[in-house]
Amino acid sequence: xxxxxxxxxxxxxxxxxxxxxxxxxxxxxxxxxxxxxxxxxxxxxxxxxxxxxxxxxxxxxxxxxxxxxxxxxxxxxxxxxxxxxxxxxxxxxxxxxxxxxxxxxxxxxxxxxxxxxxxxxxx
Numbered sequence: 001x002x003x004x005x006x007x008x009x010x011x012x013x014x015x016x017x018x019x020x021x022x023x024x025x026x027x028x029x030x031x032x033x034x035x036x037x038x039x040x041x042x043x044x045x046x047x048x049x050x051x052x053x054x055x056x057x058x059x060x061x062x063x064x065x066x067x068x069x070x071x072x073x074x075x076x077x078x079x080x081x082x083x084x085x086x087x088x089x090x091x092x093x094x095x096x097x098x099x100x101x102x103x104x105x106x107x108x109x110x111x112x113x114x115x116x117x118x119x120x121x122x123x
Contacts, residue, residue, distance in 0.1 A: 041108035055079035066094030
C-alpha cells in the first residue's frame with residue numbers, strides 16, 4: 001500500500017522569520033509615524049496663524065482697527081471668519097497700525113510660529 005503525504009503549509013521556522021521581519025519593519029515605522037504626526041500638528045498651528053492674520057486684515061478693512069485675543073475661542077469671537085482648530089494655542093496682539101500673533105500646538109514639536117505684520121508676515 002502506498003502512503004500519500006501532503007507537504008503543504010509552512011514550517012514553524014518560516015513563520016518565526018516572517019514574524020521577526022514584520023517586527024523589525026514595525027520598529028522602524030512607528031517612530032517615523034510619530035514624527036509625521038508632530039509635523040502635522042505644527043502645520044495646523046501655522047495654518048491657524050495664517051488664517052488669523054487674514055481675519056485680522058479683514059477686521060482692519062471693516063473697522064480700521066486690529067483686534068486682540070488670547071486663545072482660540074476669543075479669536076473666533078473677535079476675528080470675522082476665523083475658525084480655531086483643536087489643540088492650537090494662539091494669541092494675537094494688536095497695535096494702532098500693526099499686529100503680531102503667535103501659535104503652537106500642544107502635541108507638536110514645541111515650535112512657536114510668529115506672525116509680525118510690519119515684518120512681512122510669518123517669521
